[in-house]
Amino acid sequence: MAVTDIDEQIIQLCSREVDVDKGFDLLMKTYGQRLYQSIRRMVVGAQDAEDVLQETLINAFRAIGDFRRESRLYTWLYAIATRECLRFYRQKKLVLKGFDDEGQWLARTLYAENDLKAETILLKFHEAILLLPEKQRLVFNMRYFDELSYEEISGITGSSVSSLKTNYHYAFERIKKQLRHAV
Amino acid sequence: MPYDMEEQEDYLKQHSPYDLDKGQWEAMQQRLKAKVLADRAQHAPPRRRKRLWRPAASLAAGIALILSLYVVQRENGPAGKVATAPSLTAEQRLDKAISGLSDADLSWVHQLNEEELPEAGEPDENE
Structure with missing residues (x-):
């Protein structure tokens, strides 16, 4: 499924250094709650979910210029979030x-x-x-x-x-x- | 009565034990925004920095060259100064040339100036 208009708008804003804060706001308004709930269902704890969401967003903002528009933006964000959740499980297994x-x-x-x-x-x-x-x-x-x-x-x-x-x-x-x- | 998950699907999908209230959500968004933007600034593509470095480096090299020439000139004098006679300024050369002209030549130069200058400065009213 291709990117939507709102996805394209988020990508454009996040790719320009001067508009990156507007891009962040629009991304969070569009997908923030959904992404947070998905992560929270996987890691449960509120602080852990915030940490995982933070890593997800940091990775997404570093790579958004390379996003190839082969999927919906949310699916791409979800893939990053899933990787971060699995990393969270591995880390917990090591220390807990x-x-x-x-x-x-x-x-x-x-x-x-x-x-x-x-x-x-x-x-x-x-x-x-x-x-x-x-x-x-x-x-x-x-x-x-x-x-x-x-x-x-x-x-x-x-x-x-x-x-x-x-x-x-x-x-x-x-x-x-x-x-x-x-x- | 046993709980029917399929019948209660709407309720189960639309309610979550993980909801944050508006204040908590806003505060978390601000924390995340600060961290994400700080990281982004650190990892921004170095294009802009390179663009600024190039002219700055050229400017610094130019200033260094001018300063080194100035120092060399102050210590040794201008190149070729010892071998040649002191050079004249443009004004001095003009004076020298005018003083070498005959009266007839001078009169012709004055006549030429008077004819040429109005044409150059303003349009001829008789045209």
Whole structure:
């Protein structure tokens, strides 16, 4: 899918040194919330999500002049964000004891940061997502929340479309089962 | 009654336990903007710097050359000064040339000047 008019406007502004701050504002207004939510669903903690979003944006602003317009701008940003999330997992595994079971660690963070603010069913739903294997979690988030096509997800993750479909199906069934028992 | 994920899809998609309030979001955006723009300034393409360096380097080289010539001239005098007679200024040369002219030549030069100057300065009213 080609870039949209707003994408083109963001790219032009971000490529010119004098307009780069306007480019930042427009990018954040257009995609900021969506990008933040995607990262937060992957890394859970508020501070961790801000750090990952910061690295994502820094990398995007360094490379935006080389963006080849072969995909939507959001897909390109999502690909950078996904790489940064995976880097975050690797770093945590190196420095944190107990991160070997990353799903459990992420789920504990979810409850620690939410107390009783969010509804129980919402927390159960997101806990079920976090307890998925890493690949299923990635595919589920991209497909269910961000509604990316399998082709776009394939471009980001490097997995085949058939493998992604299988992973999404397993993830969906697993979450459905967990929620059925949770309430 | 078991929870039906498919029936509740709209609710599950539109609500998030990760929402920030407006103030938190604005503050985070400002922090991110400051860091991203600072990094961008550090990693900006060096084109502009190169463009400024080239004329600055040429200017510095020119000034150095002029200064070195000035110092050499002050220490040794202008080149060829010792071998030749003191040179005359343009005004002195003109005076010398005029004083060498005969009265007839001088009269012709005056006549020529009077005819030429009005033409050069303003248009002839009789034309």
